[in-house]
Amino acid sequence: MLSYSSYMLIAAAALLVTCNALPKYPGIPGLPSIPGLPGRDNLKGQTRLSGLRGASGSLVRPPVKQLTCPQGLPNSLNTELHKVLVNLKHRLSRLKGVLVLNGNIREVGEKILATNGKKVDFASALASCEEARGTLATPMNEEENKAILGIVKKYNRYAYLGIKEGEDSGQFKYLNGMHVNYTKWHQNEPNGKRTEKCVEMYTDGSWNDKRCNLPRLTICEF
Known part of the structure; x- marks a missing residue:
């Protein structure tokens, strides 16, 4: 200090x-x-x-x-x-x-990714990131997706992404309301049909739509 x-x-x-x-x-x-x-x-x-x-x-x-x-x-x-x-x-x-050495943060482009290692529901994860003046990690391209995957693999836990289903079924958007312009969906996903409005990253880097009340790793971006 x-x-x-x-x-x-x-x-x-x-x-x-x-x-x-x-x-x-x-x-x-x-x-x-x-x-x-x-x-x-x-x-x-x-x-x-x-x-x-x-x-x-x-x-x-x-x-x-x-x-x-x-x-x-x-x-x-x-x-x-x-x-x-x-x-x-x-x-x-x-x-x-x-x-960086401990795997808690990673740099990718202009972004810094960080995790507290905690598994919580989507709302709690987002609140933690916003309290730290960031938001949930949101991959905009392959490079950013790989950087988030690096943290996911280290903790061997699925993680929520800063993406949610919009009003139209199957239409996913960033948290600022903009339409997603990069995706990495797992085979046959998304298939939640409005019952799975959040998005998680698997340990192979692919995405799956999922219910928002399940505990997932918190990864923020700044």
Whole structure:
């Protein structure tokens, strides 16, 4: 876990980047510039500015709240922040290596697959994945199907996939409602005829439609 001071360093760096990215309004400290509008110095000599002059004819400027930003981090803090980020990256890399070695996670393309090794029903499996800000593993191509199969084989357990039968019998969809564009059905499957609305992966990588209340291995994707 990072210390409180480490989090503060990271927050300070983020604030510094944001402040340095703000262009200033000419002549009005702290106000971002707006292309096409004159600066304060350019307002002199202009006699007609609708909505900016009071009853006496004098120029009225709206109050501007000063935006204050740090002028930069001391070199010592920049060095410390760099060390914190390097250390964090190193620790994450080691943790990832341990998990990969134990077969708990696998990488495929832009996805990371992970399992907690538990067998639960479909709803519970999905809830576990969503609680971890992921979803049930959903193979979109042969490569992803093989990656999920690797975890299935390690645990020697069937696993639920992020696919369910839609309103039309025999029409299966991803959990986001899109139609499935890659399938790996076992021979003569699916054959549940609306009684088996979930999809499980066998230990050979093929799919079978199945009832959703049976315990199956939880595999999530992120």
